[in-house]
Amino acid sequence: MHILFCNWRDTRNPEGGGSEVYVEKMAAGLIDRGHRVTIACARHAGAPDDEVVDGIRFVRCGSKLDIYLTTAARLLLRRYGRVDLVVDVQNGLPFFTRLVTRRRVVVLVHHVHREQWPVVYPGLTGRVGWWIESFVAPRLYSRSRYVTVSEASQYELTELGVDRERITVVHNGNSPAPRVTVKRSASPRLCVLGRLVPHKQVEHAIDALVAVRRRYPDAELDIVGSGWWDEELRAYARAAGVSNAVIFHGFVDDVRKHELLAHAWVMVLPSLKEGWGLVVGEAGAHRTPTVAYSTAGGTTESIDHKESGVLVDDHAALIASVCELIADDPWRTLLGEGALAKSHSFSWASSQEQFAHVLET
Template sequence: MTILIFNWRDITHPYAGGAEVYLHEMARRWVKRGHIVGWLCAGYNKARKQETIDGIRIMRTGGEFGVYLFAALHYLLRLRSKYDVVIDAENGIPFFTPLYVSVPKLLLIHHIHREVFFKELRFPLSWVAYFLESKLMPLMYRKIRCVTVSKSSKDQIKELRLGGDQIAIIHNGVDSTKYVPGRKSPHPLIVYIGRLRGYKSIDVLIYAMREITKRVPEVELVIGGSGPKQEAWERLTKKLELDQKVKFYGYVAEREKIEIFQKAWVFVNPSFIEGWGVTSIEANACGTPVIASNVPGLRDSVQDGKTGFLFEYGNVDGLVGKLVEILKDEALRTKLGKNGLNWARNFSWDKSADEGLEVLEKIFRR
């Protein structure tokens, strides 16, 4: 089977995140099973137009927003007769492939963005994106099979009347050969790893650190990842006189990310919304408990009171309370860490790849 992926970015993009990891991990396994996989996405500074990564043919065209037009043109002019099935990955807005792709299509949605648009985009782009996702997408994709990553996302998709009863949940996986427990830091270490975008709400964690340092003086916070809000949050850290306690690592490669998870006493994700929160499971696989916002996606990947804790989104005092509880109670940390490790064993990329391939084969043979 030949499979073409339309996705905003590829795994090498400076702002690649969980959405890119999700597709890449499955796609490279499909290649190993003998399938041909292509990937249409946006270019970025100094990126090659084409290259092959893990057997996946990466084709870059257009920029951050232009990719939606140029990907359609690229497909029509060069790829129309070369692929059996198409995966249309919605990262805020889809590629509207029903307008120009005649082969079977699968719509992939990690989560519905709606409110995120108003946090990330300026007027009028925010309203244009809202209209495209909430009004036009349901009209265009009402008969297209849909895949998502969590029950929360499935419920959101149903609200838009997408997918009908044909919404499959395929969870994120974790590589249990790489993400394993390691030696913990000798001093209390809180970590966040992920993109630094507004809706990730890292400012909530930074404000929490102002109080945490008073109650756990030896604590340190490491923030790994890059994004458009990094400079603003670095300024906030200095304003709160926390620059000796909060360290911004910028982009971290996978090996370094694993080492950070292994050393961490607790991983925190204060995001406004997620599809699932793959970093929660990665942290758990390293024996690290997770504290996360009680929001769609994160309430699916974090078992409250078992693998970590949930707190009310944006509630700094609530986050402080949970952090202090974990940092000061070694027995609790150990218990949550062991539970998280067992929880993470339920998820693997091999399993996810098999489930994804099963869905693709069904729509191909339909």
């Protein structure tokens, strides 16, 4: 089959994250099974409009604001050639592919954005976005099969009216960590990995650093990733009096990312919502445990509470748990071993097989 993924970004995009990794891993698995795959996504600096990477064709057009309509129009006009199946990746908004093709459409949802709309788009824009996601999309794709990455997201989709029997859960996998020579930092070091956007709530990690530094004044925080909330976070660190202890690394390559994860004592994942939390497994590969919010959804499956990391209910508990882990070496070591074991329990090969089975049947 020729399979078209409609996704707003790709992994080379500076704003790309775990959901883009998932899409491209699934695409690679389909290539290995003999299918043709095209990924339609938004343009960004430094990437050509049309290229083939590892057998996957990337077609980039439009911006992150008009990518949805642009992609739908190109599909209607058959600009991608003959397409046998469409994977409509719904990151809040669908691509409305059901309106422009008679081919089968599978909807891929990482998580439901109920809590994020008012944070990222306050006012009318956010309300319209949530109406499209919660009311329009479930009805538009009422005959389509869904794939999501966690049981938490599956449950939220059923709350929106998607029939449970049409939803298949295909978890994220974990890639073997590249070999790095970096050792654990001699002084306390926290790490945050992800896009710099409001709903990732990186400010909470900065708050945790402030608390840790009361006892360990040499503690530092590595912020890995880029995004449009960068300047606001820098201002927040300055206002908190820790700008000299917060290092903004921006977008880094895979090896550097794993060096920073191996260097850290604790990874903080203060995100408002996560479909899974791919970074949890990446940190776990270096025996670095994660503290995250239990209310984020997928984190309750990517983290085994008090076995491979810690799940907390609120901001105060997150700060307290980070401080406790930093101060308690045996507890942190125990969770680190659990995080390593947990990271080995999910593989991309298994996820690719499950995903391909959904599309092929």
